[in-house]
Amino acid sequence: MIIRYNHSRNILEEHAYKPSLQDVTQPNLNRRVFTYGKIPKIAFNMRHVPLDCPEHIYISDTTFRDGQQATEPFKPEDIAALFEMLHRLGGKNGIIRQSEFFLYSEKDRLAVEKCMEFGFEFPEITSWIRASEKDFELVRRYGIKETGILVSCSDYHIFKKMNMTRKQAMDKYLSVVKMALDRDIVPRCHFEDITRADYFGFVVPFAIELMKLSKESGVPIKIRACDTMGYGVSYPGTSLPRSVQGIIYGFKYYAEVPSEQLEWHGHNDFYKAVTNSATAWLYGCGAVNTTVLGIGERTGNTPLEAMAIEYTALRGNTGGMDLSVISEIADYCEKKMHFRISPQTPFVGKNFNVTKAGIHADGLLKDQEIYNIFDTERILGRKPRVIVDSFSGLAGIAFWINSYYGLPTESAVDKRCDTVAKIKELVDREYAEQRTTSMSDEELDAMLALVDPQMHARCTRNL
Secondary structure, eight states, rough: OOOETTTTTEEEEEEEEOOOOOOOOOOSOTTTTTTSSSSSOOOOOOOOOOOOOSOOOEEEEEEIIIGGGGSOOOOOOHHHHHHHHHHHHHHTSSSSSEEEOOOHHHHHHHHHHHHHHTTOOOSSSEEEEEEESSHHHHHTTTOOOEEEOOOSSIIIIIIIOOOOHHHHHHHHHHHOOOOOHHHTTTTEEEEEGGGSOOOIIHHHHHHHHHHHHHHHTTOOOOOEEETTTTTOOOOTTOOTBBBHHHHHHHHTTSSOOOOOOEEEEETTTTTTTHHHHHHHHHTTOOEEEGGGGGOOSSSOBOBHHHHHHHHHHHHHOOTTTTTHHHHHHHHHHTSSSOOOOOSSSTTTSSTTTEEEEEEHHHHHHOOOOGSSSSSSHHHOOOEEEESSSSSSSHHHHHHHHHHTTTTGGGGGTTTTOHHHHHHHHHHHHHHHHOOOSSHHHHHHHHHHHHHHHHHHHHHHHHH
16 A cells, blocks of 8 residues: 655545556447447446646647548648637637647648748647658657557457457557657557546556656656547546546546646537536646537537637636637638538527527617626627517617617617617518518618618718
8 A cells, every 4th residue: 555645635645556457358348338229328336536627727729630530621721820810819828738730641741831830839739640650750850749649448449440459459559659759759649439448447557557658758648538429427426437527537546647648538429528628627637629619520529619718717817818719710710611600609600699589689788798698799709699580679679770880878779769660660561471581781771771861871880
């Protein structure tokens, strides 16, 4: 038994159990939880681990690696433009710490070169490679200090995909890690499919071996915990391997992985990507891996913009980030790269701070704080808006006039204004004739010009 003093918690801790590799002959597919013909079960063991949020937490980006795999190929100039925006969003303290790139094709390498020309400290450019001499040489040629290496850790992958035993897989992975260390490259080990893996039979023993190599070499070997299929769960007392907090705690307690060497990579298959990523932070993970707009295969990765907002909520400040760049990124992706962003997507969808309901519009007209989640204009550069249709009422039309024309408070119109009532009559006539679509800004502008030319002239002077 070993007794150690934990300087972060200021208590003595007992370390009596070190998991060792269980080199089983048959895969552990955890069929009690993962029955393929049914929805995966969420099991509880009522074990709770302590919150242990690191002093410094960061966001990392894999838009140009994992994200790009699920979209039309990016142009190098688009990658460079988005990279520059990530730099400004991350701010002077580099909250967006790293960005991950492929190096395989000429186009990939051109994009890396364009991003390197900026000379930014953050995001640091990292790579993702196969375990080949050629790929390692590419990393060295570009002076990239860190690279991701795939180390699939569930028996689904080890037995079914790779046709190996656990020991064979571990030996192979450790040899690749040593290849990186021999070339002065920091390895970032991507523990693929960790939320279906045998946690104490493979994951922790492998992590222990990595930390031994880390101490011997003096190189901070990183571990990226990959929730590849989105099975992670953050509910208190959930069982491994699905427990996010259990995974992070186990890395720190049993394998003694420092927070700054731990990263969470989540997918959104069960709508849990953002909550799971925040949970990873709270229980000791130094970084969470994301993509712009949450792009990625199937349901996508954890959205970068969501974690920027979550960071601010957890810390009580932006950490130096410029959150208004979130809107710039969304606009660029839609207009230049032709992404289709769902209108209801939080923070970036065109309707995220828009209402159609008359009662909500009435509240916005009296005080935006009643129905707007925060000062979206000040923080994101996005004014709250009302879309006028058959449900908007007088308040909706009044708010539309004030918002669309940018009227100052002293010139704002009220829902009791005669002009507003006249416009509502025209709108009601449209819907009485079986119209089903919302009123466009152009149509409402024309209605104002028709019913009150003088007000229209005054309003348009503000545009």
